[in-house]
Amino acid sequence: MKVRAYKVLEGLILFVVIPLSFMINYSIWLKLGLGVIGFLYVVYVLTVVEKLPLNISKHLNWHLFLKQTLIKFLLIALLTTFFIWFTNKELLFFVVLNKPKLWLMILFIYTVFSVYPQEILYRTFFFYRYETLVKSKIGFVLLNAALFTLGHLFFKNNLVLVLTFIGGLLFAGTYQKTRSTLLVSIEHTIYGCWLFTVGMGNILGFPS
Template sequence: MKSVSYKLSEFFIIFILVPVSFAIEYPVVIKVIIGLLGFFYVVFVLLRIEKNKFKIAQNLNWKQFFKQTLIQLSAIAILTSLYMWFVDPPNFYTVVVNKPLLWLMILLIYSLFSVYPQELIYRTFFFQRYQSLFKSKTVFIILNAALFSLAHLFFRNGLVMVLTFIGGILFALTFQKTKSTLLVSIEHAIYGCWLFTVGMGSMLGFPS
């Protein structure tokens, strides 16, 4: 299972074939089954093949992480607020103002059941399985972000693709630096929750 040919086939199926197929019309139940099987496969490989212990590292630089994340969040907040103010004012902070309980529920569900599985697949699994196949770290980071963006193709929204590509770059850089699924998941959750808060949740498939 560690051969290059096997990994390339695995790579194509998990990160290209499946995401593209999700953009095609066929029964949702089949998509759910495929997604769950893929996730269980990823967990199996991480545990049994890559020998991942899923332990929180003791030497994480939390201060530096939150400093960098808050700086980036500030830039994201300014840009997305300006976008919503000029392009989509009716949805600007609409959920948090008019439906605060729904807003809290969205943040909780998203953070627990969407963010962590995504980071486990697109950062932990992706880096451990394929980083050794690339000589250029820059190419590897860009490829990771592009495939993360591709995973959102089923939304059929150009802005979502751009946002997830930028997010993919940020998350990949964080994981490359920290090797921590926990930290990159927290970062992902913070940025994603902000998008829902500012009013971009509807384009990401959440009720508004």
């Protein structure tokens, strides 16, 4: 009972209190510090307390993963291309065509410093620590997606929240099936990098 209560409190602090605090106007350095401390805590719990190896599994179904990801990507690419075309077609592929160096820099920073840490926190850690606390698998995926969306409230953009919730459902579903941080990080990277490429980078807080 004490372990369960501790995990609930831990989850509230990491996934609700800290993200909501980023909505308050205070020092950006303090916010960065809270984020770093929280992430270091997560890594400590995974590697020292839970002793969960963060190595790459040798038994991954790459064929199925790539097939499913390709189908989802094509649908996302089609919908987002039409969205940019009809809302502001001047942004369509603007950065990759006009500022290729900036585009490459954005993709690198996003992949290394955003995607992988997010997947360690919201999928690897979240599933390992809290999955047994929720009986419904669908309910757990919805909870994960909702908290993933909550973590992006600081953008103060409704479209970002919609995209994040959809992404959260996709990533949680992938992790639930594969239990692979690597695969879900690759999927996250593909979709996220496409959004920057197609012309939605400014919406997601990146320069365009």
